[in-house]
Amino acid sequence: QKEVEQDPGPLSVPEGAIVSLNCTYSNSAFQYFMWYRQYSRKGPELLMYTYSSGNKEDGRFTAQVDKSSKYISLFIRDSQPSDSATYLCAMSKTGANNLFFGTGTRLTVIP
Amino acid sequence: GAGVSQSPSNKVTEKGKDVELRCDPISGHTALYWYRQRLGQGLEFLIYFQGNSAPDKSGLPSDRFSAERTGESVSTLTIQRTQQEDSAVYLCASNQRDSYEQYFGPGTRLTVT
Numbered sequence: 011q012k013e014v015e016q017d018p019g020p021l022s023v024p025e026g027a028i029v030s031l032n033c034t035y036s037n038s039a040f041q042y043f044m045w046y047r048q049y050s051r052k053g054p055e056l057l058m059y060t061y062s063s064g065n066k067e068d069g070r071f072t073a074q075v076d077k078s079s080k081y082i083s084l085f086i087r088d089s090q091p092s093d094s095a096t097y098l099c100a101m102s103k104t105g106a107n108n109l110f111f112g113t114g115t116r117l118t119v120i121p
Numbered sequence: 122g123a124g125v126s127q128s129p130s131n132k133v134t135e136k137g138k139d140v141e142l143r144c145d146p147i148s149g150h151t152a153l154y155w156y157r158q159r160l161g162q163g164l165e166f167l168i169y170f171q172g173n174s175a176p177d178k179s180g181l182p183s184d185r186f187s188a189e190r191t192g193e194s195v196s197t198l199t200i201q202r203t204q205q206e207d208s209a210v211y212l213c214a215s216n217q218r219d220s221y222e223q224y225f226g227p228g229t230r231l232t233v234t
Binding site: 014016018042044051052053054055056059098100102107108109110111112113114 | 125152154156161162163164165166169171177212214221222223224225226227228230
């Protein structure tokens with residue numbers, strides 16, 4: 011069993027839709043949870059960071075962590091074509107090093 | 122300021138040849154990471170350098186893979202006797218000590234024919 015599971019998609023939504031992206035994990039020691047966005051032929055860039063359980067909102071993006079269910083989510087409101095990218099979840103026990111990544115979900119927002 | 126840079130951006134090599142990939146981290150970043158990203162796969166950790174400490178090589182898949190870093194600057198990832206399964210994008214990232222955010226370069230796309 012992989013430490014981090016993520017549905018690879020692809021996921022296509024119309025512009026303006028609410029997008030829900032999810033990851034599950036098996037290691038209860040994970041405390042740091044991140045979402046990276048990766049545009050085609052670019053390196054990933056950090057989008058959201060959450061420590062332990064709870065919600066974090068940044069503009070149109072909301073990250074949720076449910077440690078009891080070992081489940082994390084990223085919601086994108088009012089999705090835009092510029093949101094079309096691959097979204098990777100990542101998590102760690104100790105911080106930035108030793109990150110475990112999901113496979114990434116490829117999202118396309120159709121104008 | 123300048124981000125993480127990697128070279129070459131693309132590399133096509135024949136099976137059995139050695140290749141060397143280069144990463145220039147952000148100035149002042151003490152930590153440097155190498156990852157492999159196969160098509161349709163997540164990022165696979167390869168190796169981690171932190172300052173002058175011994176590197177964490179636990180992710181290197183075989184003894185054909187090695188990496189060096191000079192102080193807190195440039196790093197090179199060397200793959201000897203390349204195999205077709207080595208075809209992937211090799212990503213480098215760097216960050217400051219105790220910072221949770223890794224900054225990624227654009228990657229080197231390696232194709233082994």
